[in-house]
């Protein structure tokens with residue numbers, strides 16, 4: 527494990543970032559000159575179709591010591607507890623479900639071996655839907671590199687700081703921040719000084735983008751300038767290594783005789799990035815009523831139906847609650863969208879007991895849910911002075927497709943058998959009088 531190091535970032539969501547670790551490595555005014563400087567190879571990395579509209583188009587040009595195809599052939603390896611949609615196995619029940627935190631392994635476990643899939647929807651082969659995993663690791667990946675052809679990866683760290691070493695540079699990420707690694711980027715995850723644990727959303731669909739702001743205007747929510755991208759960093763290392771690739775739900779390994787982190791310069795808008803969730807400019811009701819949680823959307827992966835996301839990443843950060851004559855916690859509801867929730871730290875306002883940091887809950891399409899009984903009683907008679915919700919950070923992966931738990935999650939000892947009980951004491955208050 528290494529100590530955090532000084533890392534240089536460039537800023538701005540979806541900007542055409544450019545960076546060179548050796549001066550003059552980046553071609554000027556063109557992308558693939560007949561001969562690149564330093565004897566580098568040019569390689570285009572396309573994250574959207576060549577013909578995607580300009581505002582959606584994502585691609586990056588890399589200038590590297592060897593092109594990515596300088597590799598051995600793939601052979602299948604064991605995928606452990608990794609699963610991919612469509613899931614086989616038991617039908618998906620409509621029950622409300624909740625789980626305690628998954629303990630971090632006590633035997634030496636790297637990022638790849640520590641991955642556990644808890645839910646998925648859609649179909650990775652048709653690039654629809656998401657996979658939801660828990661990650662944990664207590665050691666670095668040595669000479670193993672990872673690359674996911676099935677989807678983009680959104681990391682939500684819950685415990686421990688990590689260094690992501692990627693083809694396009696280094697990122698240092700800690701709980702309270704998120705990181706996104708585009709589909710197909712080669713990377714390693716390294717705990718800095720303690721075991722790490724967190725949630726991982728594998729987005730099989732369109733790359734994450736920022737939601738529209740509508741009448742809110744030109745500022746607010748997540749601002750582009752707060753997204754941090756790595757700068758070019760490379761190693762010229764001849765060594766026997768393995769590139770582990772997730773493809774169509776299986777894991778394959780190819781032998782390499784060099785480090786794949788050999789990109790000396792790059793330019794483009796498809797690259798890993800990180801974002802500090804405390805930079806999210808929260809917009810909330812200042813008159814009355816509890817707004818829809820879409821006001822807390824950090825990133826969205828749109829589907830082909832406008833306004834109906836493949837996946838929205840929504841947070842419940844510290845904020846002032848000032849709404850008058852209002853039941854302030856989330857209302858009771860049934861939603862066509864399916865809701866998977868996790869907690870980075872603190873207490874979530876709808877569930878004061880039983881939803882623990884590192885835990886998770888699933889309220890699927892049309893499954894009724896809302897505040898537990900005690901929260902309802904308290905909030906119905908609370909004095910409505912301005913109140914600050916502090917030291918809290920919950921989040922939701924919300925998807926238009928039903929989120930099916932894996933067999934592992936359904937049968938896990940961390941699953942709470944009595945979750946429904948938190949609503950068991952909801953009393954009848956109706957007395958026929960206005």
Ligand SMILES: O=C(O)Cc1cc(O)ccc1O
Nearest residue numbers: 818819855856857865876895
């Ligand atoms: O179910 C939940 O706790 C998430 C949620 C929060 C909220 O403020 C409104 C709707 C909603 O689904």
Ligand SMILES: [Fe+2]
Nearest residue numbers: 859865889895
């Ligand atoms: Fe909900």
